[in-house]
Amino acid sequence: MKILVNGIQHEHKGRGTLDMLLNELGAQPDAVAIMVNDQVIPRTDRTAITLKEGDRVEVLSFMGGG
């Protein structure tokens, strides 16, 4: 399934849950926040959401900032 992750085309091979996507990206689940099609997804909903072809996913973490 083709989705857009942080603005880049990504071929997702799992069943489309956010936990699977994070695993595929090598992201620490506790260190990232996720937005799907501009909606912020609470941590507790990560297994409940199923991605669809063409979804826009943003995976964000903290960096230094003032």
Add this chain to the structure above:
Amino acid sequence: MKCCHLWVGGDLLMNIENSLILGGQKFESRLLVGTGKFSSVDVMLAAITASGAQLVTVALRRFNRERPSDDLLSPLIKLGITLMPNTSGARNAAEAVRAAMLGRELSGSRFVKVEIHPNPHHLMPDPLETYDACKQLAKEGFIVLPYMPADPVLAKRLEDVGCAAVMPLGSAIGSGHGLSTAEMVKLIIADSGIPVIVDAGIRAPSEAAAAMEMGCGAVLVNSAIAAAGDPAAMASAFAMAVKAGSAAWQAGLMAQSGHAVATSPLTSFLAGDQA
């Protein structure tokens, strides 16, 4: 405000009513620090520790697949501080609200520094979008601290919509031009029912002390510490300056006069004309 202080040898041992209160939470330190521009995570952690800061800003960025272990969250949480994610990168209120929600999701903290500056040349905050974002976020239960132009009218409007503090800029972000807005900041303080925190532009600890002497509730410092020759030593210098300025404000500065007011008697006993 002036009761309950116990000073021993210049150290404030007990100061019951001197906490900075933001959104109902008490902070003993009136120095807030940012985490940008540090040469390494270790240098940043040492500087935060030396600063004694209890409220620390962080920014959001896209997760980098090439460097999956880059994570600021876990080392910062270990310091036992409260995180205040900022909304840097947002160009309007809607983006700032989304950034705030992502920041809360990640940090578990209700604190948010609203920061909307569409022009990278001067990084001046957009007052209209900042106002809209603050209004929405305060309604959503965030503890909202907006980075804002040093404008007393806007400061009052932001207080009215439920901000926990206002953070007028001293001068442009990262410029090191100090308190160029000092007169406006004084006007904001005179009218404000919430803490006023100078954010941006501060270069020297003396400027942080000056802001506290004016009656600021706190100062937020990032570049001045991160870009110092020795960040941890500079963080410690800022901590002392903020304490000194805060103590001076509470002690009550003397009134100014347009003319000299003698401190010694002026009796002309050497003139030899008493004969």
